[in-house]
Amino acid sequence: MVTQERKLVTEIPGPRSAELLARRKAAVPQGVGTVLPVFVERAEGAVLVDVDGNQLIDMGSGIAVVSVGHHAPEVVDRAAAQLDRFTHTCFMVTPYAGYVEVAEALNRLTPGDHEKRSCLFSAGAEAVENAVKIARRHTGRDSVVVFDHAYHGRTNLTMAMTAKNAPYKDGFGPFASDVYRAPMSYPFRDPDGMTGEEAATRALAVIESQVGAERTACVVIEPIQGEGGFVDPAPGFLPALVEWCREHGVVLVADEIQTGFGRTGDMFASDHEGVVPDIVTTAKALAGGLPLAGVTGRAEIMDAVTPGGLGGTYGGNPVACAAALGAIEIIERDDLAARARSIGDVLLPGLRSLQAAHPRIGDVRGRGAMVAIELVEPGTVTPDPVEAGRISAACHAAGVVTLTCGTWGNVVRLLPPLTIDDDLLADALGVLADAIESR
Incomplete structure (x- = not known):
C-alpha cells in the first residue's frame, strides 16, 4: 500500500531514474517528450512512487486521466x-x-x-x-x-x-x-x-x-x-x-x-x-x-x-x-463532481491570494479540479513562459508533478485526481506557493 504523503529520499531525478533515462534516450526518439524524468514503479491514490523510492504528489493525473485515482480497486x-x-x-x-x-x-x-x-x-x-x-x-x-x-x-x-x-x-x-x-x-x-x-x-x-x-x-x-x-x-x-x-x-x-x-x-x-x-x-x-x-x-x-x-x-x-x-x-x-468543486474551493482562493502578492500571476482561472495560473510580465499581458517553466521545475524538484500548457507555454495547470485527500492537496498547494515565492 502506498501512503498518501510526499516523501523524497533522493534528488529528483534519482540515480535509478537517471540510469533509465539514459536507456530511454538510446531506445526512444526524442520526439516523445518527457515532462519529469522520474520512472514510476508504483502508484496509488494521488501519489507516484519512483524507482528510487521517492513519493511524488500527482497534480497532473496523467493529463486528467486517473480522476478516480491510481490503482482504484x-x-x-x-x-x-x-x-x-x-x-x-x-x-x-x-x-x-x-x-x-x-x-x-x-x-x-x-x-x-x-x-x-x-x-x-x-x-x-x-x-x-x-x-x-x-x-x-x-x-x-x-x-x-x-x-x-x-x-x-x-x-x-x-x-x-x-x-x-x-x-x-x-x-x-x-x-x-x-x-x-x-x-x-x-x-x-x-x-x-x-x-x-x-x-x-x-x-x-x-x-x-x-x-x-x-x-x-x-x-x-x-x-x-x-x-x-x-x-x-x-x-x-x-x-x-x-x-x-x-x-x-x-x-x-x-x-x-x-x-x-x-x-x-x-x-x-x-x-x-x-x-x-x-x-x-x-x-x-x-x-x-x-x-x-x-x-x-x-x-x-x-x-x-x-x-x-x-x-x-x-x-x-x-x-x-x-x-x-x-x-x-x-x-x-462517490459524487466526484462534488469533490471536484471542493478541490476548486481550496485551490482557487489559495492561488488568488498568491496572485495578489505576485504580479507575474496575470490570471487565476478554472472550475472544479481544472485550475490554472497564467504567468505574464508584471503589469502586462505579455506571456512569460520562462517563469511558468521555472515554477513547474521547482515543484518537480520538491516532489509535486505539475504541467504547463497554453499557446505560449506560460500557464501552469493543476489536475489532481478527484480522490486526492485534503492534506495532500494542501501540501501540493504549499509547494506551489513556495515555488512561486522562490523567484
Missing part, C-alpha cells in the same frame, strides 16, 4: 476479471456486453435527454476524427470550424484542428483541408468588459464571412480549453454558439476529452450553462487509465453513417470497457 478488479475471460475479439467481428454497457452509460450521462447512440475508440484524437466524419455524413457538408488556442489531437486531421504549431504541428504538414479557425472567448485577453455573447458575435461573424453556414458541417469546441491554457469562455459564449448551430443545421461537437466525468465540478463542462451538444467526445478519465474513447450523439446524427463506416480493430477493447465501468461506478457513487 473497482477499475483494477474489473479489468483483471475481464483479462481472465478474454482480451480481444474485435467488437465488429464478435461483440461483447461490456461495449454495450459503456455505450449505455455514455448515453445516460452525457448532456440532454434525447435519444442517443455511442461508439467507442482507443484515443481522444480518434474520437474527434470520427465525430467530424459523422457530422460531415449527416449534414452533407465539408467544412469544420474550430477555435483559437484549441487542442484536439495529433493525427493529421486533429493537427489541422489544433491551434498551436510547435511542438504539435511544426514540420508535419500538409494538413487536412476545410478546417477554419474562429476567435475564442478568452476573458483575460479579450477587451475589457466583453461579454460571452459579444465574443460569440465576433466568432460567428468570422465563421459566416470566411466559411458560411451553408458549408459548415460542424463547430468543434472544448467547453474549457485544455492544452490551450485552461481557457474558460465567458458566460453566454457557448449557448450563443449552440443557438447559431441549431438555426443553421450545423452539428455542435463538444470535445469533453479533458473536461468530462466530473473534472470541472459538473459531470460534463457543458452542463455548467445547460449546453446540450449534438455530439460529445470523451476519453481520458473514461476508463481510469486504460485507453478508451467515445463519441456520443443524437441518434439521428449517429445513425447517418452506414454499417461499416465506423469502428476500428481495438475500438472498445473489452478490458478497457471493464475498467470504464469501474471508473464510472466510482465517479457516480
